[in-house]
Amino acid sequence: MEVELRNLVIGCAVAALVALSARSEARPTALKMLQSPTAVAAKTQFGVASWYGAQWQGLETASGQPFNMDAMTCAHRHLPLGTKVKVTNLLNAHSVILKVTDRGPYVYSRVLDVSMLAAKRLGFMQAGLTPVRIQVVSYPDRTLLSQADTKPLATPAR
Numbered sequence: 660m661e662v663e664l665r666n667l668v669i670g671c672a673v674a675a676l677v678a679l680s681a682r683s684e685a686r687p688t689a690l691k692m693l694q695s696p697t698a699v700a701a702k703t704q705f706g707v708a709s710w711y712g713a714q715w716q717g718l719e720t721a722s723g724q725p726f727n728m729d730a731m732t733c734a735h736r737h738l739p740l741g742t743k744v745k746v747t748n749l750l751n752a753h754s755v756i757l758k759v760t761d762r763g764p765y766v767y768s769r770v771l772d773v774s775m776l777a778a779k780r781l782g783f784m785q786a787g788l789t790p791v792r793i794q795v796v797s798y799p800d801r802t803l804l805s806q807a808d809t810k811p812l813a814t815p816a817r
Contacts, residue, residue, distance in 0.1 A: 702795035706770030708746065709788050710778035711763075720761035727774070731755060734763035734772040741799030746773065748781040749790040755780050756796060 712728040720726050722740045733744065738759045747754040755777055764772040771793060773781065783789035 704770055704793045705749075706791065706793070707768060707788050708748075708771040708773055708781075708783070708791040709764055709766070709769050710773045710775055710784065712775035712778075722760040724760055726761065729776045730760075730774055731757050731777055731780075732760040732774045733757040733777060734761035735759045735770070735793075736762060736764075738795070739799055743796040745794045745796050746771065746777070746781065747792045747794075748783055749792060751782050753780065753782045 711726075711734070715726045716728050717725045720732075720734075726732075733746070735742075735744070738744070740759055740761075742759045743756055744759065745754055745756055757773060757777055761772070764770070769788070771791060775784065778784040781789065781791075
């Protein structure tokens with residue numbers, strides 16, 4: 660009995676020390692996407708993607724082009740417009756290459772909005788959301804960056 664009590668006290672003390680110890684300053688599990696086109700290091704981001712379709716069909720995107728739900732495009736908060744990204748659905752390993760043509764998503768917990776066609780090809784249209792890996796494939800030519808890249812982000816009613 661005495662040994663069991665001693666082990667219980669030691670176990671509780673260790674648990675308390677672990678719980679009260681300083682938190683690590685390590686990065687959170689979601690990697691931050693580098694925003695500079697000149698950076699070549701970490702160009703990968705993890706998070707949750709959603710999709711948008713018919714409700715925004717034909718409306719102007721941040722790039723100035725009309726939204727086309729049947730195009731392989733996406734919306735990202737920070738990547739330069741025209742950037743090409745490889746998006747992988749982490750639940751089924753389906754991947755597609757998308758072009759950033761819009762800003763969003765405007766739901767804080769999400770990192771990417773993809774077109775309806777992209778959601779179909781990634782296999783999450785029915786679910787609406789899926790965990791993804793986003794990898795930068797290429798940045799646009801700096802001379803081709805539009806003024807839309809320098810406009811402040813407005814929050815549309817999405």
